[in-house]
Amino acid sequence: MPKISIIIPTQRRPLGLATAMASVVAQQGVDVADLELVVVDNDAKPSAQAAVEALTAPFPVVYVHEPVAGVANARNAAMAVANGEFIAFLDDDEEAPPHWLATLLAVQAEFQADAVFGPVRARAPDTVRLHRPYLEAFFSRPGPAEAGLMDDYFGCGDSLVRRAALPDPVKPFSALRNFIGGEDDMLFGQMKAAGARFAWAPQAWVWEDPVPDRLSLRYAIPRAFAYGQGPSSAAAVRADRLGVARWMAIGLVQAALFGLVAAVKWVIQAPDRAWALDRAARGLGKTLWWGPFKIGFYGRTT
Incomplete structure (x- = not known):
């Protein structure tokens, strides 16, 4: 049985998927007998099947077709x-350097971590000029310079999880987040509440190449609003009314303060105006977090 399963969810991103899969095949410092690659295609039609089955790799490659829409459905499939025994997650817009997996495993062993996270370095094409620094930062994941245990957690992309630490080793992702995302945040929040150990691996970084239609404020600001909804909705799931109230109050202050700053910066066309708008959107999301204000970023397979 393989020791490490590398999972790549995909949906109609053939070029990104090809890059991600090639980077997995090029991994070094890991015994190929311990590996398998699982690609799950969350498209109504099995559009990625031919590319996955044509991949030449020194370890098993498994294709899974999950036609039912939803990011949690795809991950669970x-x-x-x-x-x-360990599950490594890589997105279909990411490219892992050859040392990636070996570094995640080394940090996991050093700190006996239940989940390990690494940095994400977004790169926008040269054609993107407006708000380029903000957009690259938006899709990136920075972190400490040194490896070690951490109190917080990140999303699945560029992570390694010990399967035995999952609340459900087969179906750990909540279908409640199928269309809005954050299914990974909910999972890691549950693990944290159960006492899981999280670690940071600064050398296990990956490149991320966001699809072109996401490299604009039209996508990033609504997504920032949705990210802001996370803490409030997570507190609601735990029936933590005081927590919901606290996050909503924090959100009101952030939305008012950074909204004013954003308005001023927009009037004077300050180069960093997108950053203030982002903070205001995240604050507003903490306040307006329930049903009618949820934004669906996932769940389309046609």
Whole structure:
């Protein structure tokens, strides 16, 4: 049985998927006998099947077709067939350097972590000029310069999880987040509440190449609003009314303060105006977090 299953969810991103899969095949410092790659295709039609089955790799490559829309559905479908003791997650717009997996495993062993996260370095094409620094930062994940245990957690992209630490080793992702995302945040929040150990691996970084239609404020600011909803909605799931009230109050202050700053910066066309708008949107999301204000970023397969 393989020791590590690498999972790549995908949906109609053939070029990104090809890059991600090639970077997995090029991994070094890991015994190929310990590996398997699982690609889950969350498209109504099995559009990625031919590319996955044509991949030449020194370890098993498993194709999974999950036609039912939803990011949690896709991840759970891959988990259902993955055999690894450890699960490494890579997105279909990411490219992992050859040392990536070996570094995640080394940090996990050093700190006996239940989940390990690494940095994400977004790169926008040269054609993107307006708000380029903000957009690259928006899709990036920075962190401490040194490896070590951490109190917080990040999303699945560029992570390694010990399967035995999951609340459900086969179906750990909540279908409640199928269309709005954050299914990974909910999972890691549950693990944290159960006492899981999280670690940071600064050398296990990956490149991220966002699809062109996401490299604009039209996408990033609504997504920032949705990210802001996370803490309030997570507190609501735990029936933590005081927590919901606290996050909503924090959000009101942030929305008012950074909204004013953003308005001023927009009037004077300050180069960093997008950053203030982002903070205001996240604050507003903390306040307006329930049903009618949820934004669906996932769940389309046609």
